[in-house]
Structure formats: structure tokens, C-alpha cells
Amino acid sequence: MGTDLKISTRSSLERYSDALLDLSHSIHAEPELAFEEHRSAEKITSLLAREGFKVDSGVADLDTAFVASYGDGELVLGLCAEYDALPEVGHACGHNVIAAASVGAALALRDVADQLGVTVRVIGTPAEEVGGGKVLMLERGVFDDVSFSMMVHPAPYESCAARSLAITDLKVHYTGKRSHAAAAPHLGVNAGDAVTVAQVAIGLLRQHLEPGQMVSGIVTHGGTVPNVIPARASAMFDVRAENLESLQRLENRIRDCFRAGALATGCTHEVEQVSPVYAELTPDPWLADAYRRAATELGRRPLPPELEQREKIGSTDMGNVTRVLPAIHPTIAIDCGDAVNHQQEFATACASASADRALLDGALAMAWTTIATATDSQQRARLLARGGAA
Known part of the structure; x- marks a missing residue:
């Protein structure tokens, strides 16, 4: 048959x-x-x-x-x-x-x-x-x-x-304060710098990732013109791991890196989950x-x-x-x-x-x-x- x-x-x-x-x-x-x-x-x-x-x-x-x-x-x-x-x-x-x-x-x-x-x-x-x-x-x-x-x-x-690999994709949005980049930079709160701090923190974290964990990301918005301190900046990261349990541990650490960007620059930040978590x-x-x-x-x-x-x-x-x-x-x-x-x-x-x-x-x-x-x-x-x- x-x-x-x-x-x-x-x-x-x-x-x-x-x-x-x-x-x-x-x-x-x-x-x-x-x-x-x-x-x-x-x-x-x-x-x-x-x-x-x-x-x-x-x-x-x-x-x-x-x-x-x-x-x-x-x-x-x-x-x-x-x-x-x-x-x-x-x-x-x-x-x-x-x-x-x-x-x-x-x-x-x-x-x-x-x-x-x-x-x-x-x-x-x-x-x-x-x-x-x-x-x-x-x-x-x-x-x-x-x-x-x-x-x-x-x-x-x-x-x-x-x-x-399991994956979650996260967007982080930073909000700071605009100011003239030359005349009064001290009055600005630089959201672009917050993204940079988060990127550096994630880059340093890579040495300590568990086997199978990985992170990749892009800056989706970093400002408009170089003579204005950017009040808004955003980045998106794909966070991956061998399984959902490992993924959750890595996500917690990535969110800490996002918080580091906000803390270091004085910005506020929000984290957006773009898609459902993939197992x-x-x-x-x-x-x-x-x-x-x-x-x-x-x-x-x-x-x-x-x-x-x-x-x-x-x-x-x-x-x-x-x-x-x-x-x-x-x-x-x-x-x-x-x-x-x-x-x-x-x-x-x-x-x-x-x-x-x-x-x-x-x-x-x-x-x-x-x-x-x-x-x-x-x-x-x-x-x-x-x-x-x-």
C-alpha cells in the first residue's frame, strides 16, 4: 500500500x-x-x-x-x-x-x-x-x-x-534633552550617548556569554543633525540563546546594559519587545x-x-x-x-x-x-x- x-x-x-x-x-x-x-x-x-x-x-x-x-x-x-x-x-x-x-x-x-x-x-x-x-x-x-x-x-x-536558537528582539528608546552642540552642550542630555554606552556594555558582556548565547543589533535612530544634542535615540537588538531558559537569563543582562546607558547619561529609557519570543x-x-x-x-x-x-x-x-x-x-x-x-x-x-x-x-x-x-x-x-x- x-x-x-x-x-x-x-x-x-x-x-x-x-x-x-x-x-x-x-x-x-x-x-x-x-x-x-x-x-x-x-x-x-x-x-x-x-x-x-x-x-x-x-x-x-x-x-x-x-x-x-x-x-x-x-x-x-x-x-x-x-x-x-x-x-x-x-x-x-x-x-x-x-x-x-x-x-x-x-x-x-x-x-x-x-x-x-x-x-x-x-x-x-x-x-x-x-x-x-x-x-x-x-x-x-x-x-x-x-x-x-x-x-x-x-x-x-x-x-x-x-x-x-531561541530569540527575542528588543528595541530600546532613550529620551534626553536637546541643546546646541557647540554653544550649550552642557545643557543637553544626549540620547545618542546612551545608545553608545549600552552598545559598549553589551560588547563587553560578550566575553561572559554562555555557550550558544549571542547578541546582534543596529542603531535605528541616533539623531538628526550633528549640531543638535539628540533628545531621542533608539536601537534594536536580536538576543539569542540555546533555549528559552538561557534566553531569559541573557535578556535580563541585556536589559541591565540598557539601564546602564540611561544611568550614565541621565536619560530615561523604555524597552519594547518587537515580536513574540521564538522558542x-x-x-x-x-x-x-x-x-x-x-x-x-x-x-x-x-x-x-x-x-x-x-x-x-x-x-x-x-x-x-x-x-x-x-x-x-x-x-x-x-x-x-x-x-x-x-x-x-x-x-x-x-x-x-x-x-x-x-x-x-x-x-x-x-x-x-x-x-x-x-x-x-x-x-x-x-x-x-x-x-x-x-
Whole structure:
């Protein structure tokens, strides 16, 4: 039965390959930022609606989020689609490939959904780069009856049980007092200096960070003209760690550095959390192994499990999903030379022939992982037992 189903899904995917590549390239050509992905969401949902999926748009009170469903099986698969881009470098994280691969897996599984006893859902999750769309959708019940979830992410290397760092992104705003920078600098309270003190404090802190902790940041506003003492200045920092517990310890220390800037300069300050906290990925071992078998059968060459533990892919709100239900977030390799995610060269690679192959292979690997899961009585019972039955 499993072999016949795999043959059927491969045939279905081949039938839709042109439409899927067109979808990927179209999303890539019109990059949209977090919570503004209106064209991308419409492109995805239009294709799925034409193919018989029931589409609910604007779910979880998010205009660009959606759920597209097919079938009524008790085992509910959630295929996550991301489609937001980055400022200036567009789809330099390959979310066009992610979206099209999840759509491809859904279309491949559509005609065998009844045989498998599954409900196939494409869950459109906006604002992964900033904003935490999946976190908001989790909190608002979109994943409540999902039995298991998956997606594939393009990267320079192949990993079946990909790991990530927990992250919180913080903005600090300092308020001081304007004055003439030459005639009366002593009457000013320099908010720009407060940012500098905080940056220096964070720089010195780096020597004492725990393994896996890291901080990166930019000044988002430092004043307007050099002859006016700036009364307002702001900076934004990404604070990352191996897990949520370590992240909280680091955040406490970073907030102390922010306070140091205010204390040293006489400014007041406010700290703003920009996005929900992203948890670290905790991939489901059985699903990861099933995906490894599928990817290997397709000729992919994933990293050995012992090396996967050492590689970190950055941070993702899919980590929050993996803490709530069985889920995986494999990476799939594309030919990108020396480039890595979030570089312009990687954005170019995400519309290449290599990315196209990764899209189709990733879609089929997810479909075959679903077949392996749904036809394994022990795993099926495990996933249904967690309360994910529709």
C-alpha cells in the first residue's frame, strides 16, 4: 500500500510541477514584508482553491494568514507555508520555496487523503522574519486540532532534524534633552550617548556569554543633525540563546546594559519587545527519521545526525510549534556557492534551477513522510492520542 501511495503522490506532483515552479517564481519576483504579504497569500490560496481546497482567509485576525483544507480524516496534517520577505534583499531566506513546497506536498497528498485517513491543511503563516505569525496563530487556536506539522526550508546544507536558537528582539528608546552642540552642550542630555554606552556594555558582556548565547543589533535612530544634542535615540537588538531558559537569563543582562546607558547619561529609557519570543526548534525524532528516509530515497544527502546537532539555522517561530505538537522543520540544500541565508546571492539562488529541484524534492519528501506516518499504526495512535484528532 505504501509503495502504491508513494507512486501516486509522485505522479500528482509531476502533474503540478509547472504550476508550483510558477508559484515560487512569482512570489520571489514580488517580495512583501511581514504582515503585508497580500499578493503572495492570494497567489497561494487561489491555486489551492482551484484544486478543491476549502480556503479560510484572514484567520487568527491576521489579514495575510490562511488555512486551506482538504479531506476529513481524523489525522490532521499542518503544512506550514511562509511567504514574507526581508527588506532590501527580498526572498533571501527562500520563503517562496517554502510556500510552494508546502502547496506541492498538499497537492500530492490530495488524491490519497481518503485512503490515508488524513485531513491535509496548508497553514499560511505570515511574518516569520519579524512578527511571529505562528506564535500568534498558536495562541489563537489555529493549531489546536492539528496532529502533526512540517515544512522545509532552503539552506546551504541539508538537515532533517534542524536546530535553531531561541530569540527575542528588543528595541530600546532613550529620551534626553536637546541643546546646541557647540554653544550649550552642557545643557543637553544626549540620547545618542546612551545608545553608545549600552552598545559598549553589551560588547563587553560578550566575553561572559554562555555557550550558544549571542547578541546582534543596529542603531535605528541616533539623531538628526550633528549640531543638535539628540533628545531621542533608539536601537534594536536580536538576543539569542540555546533555549528559552538561557534566553531569559541573557535578556535580563541585556536589559541591565540598557539601564546602564540611561544611568550614565541621565536619560530615561523604555524597552519594547518587537515580536513574540521564538522558542528553539525541538523536532520530533520519529518524523525527522521518516523524513530522512524519504529525502535519502530521493537522492538527497542530509547531514549525519551527529553533525545536525552542531548546526544552527538561526531562529524561527516554527520552534514554538514544535513545543506544542509533533513537528519538523528540515532544511533542504540549494546550490548557492559561498552564500548563506539573508544575503543577496542567496536570494538569487532561491529562484534557480537548484531551488526548483529542492522545492519538488521537499514537497515529495513531506508527502512520503506523511504516508509513512499515517500508515504506521503505532505512530498514528501516538499522534491522535495528543488530542489532535478533528
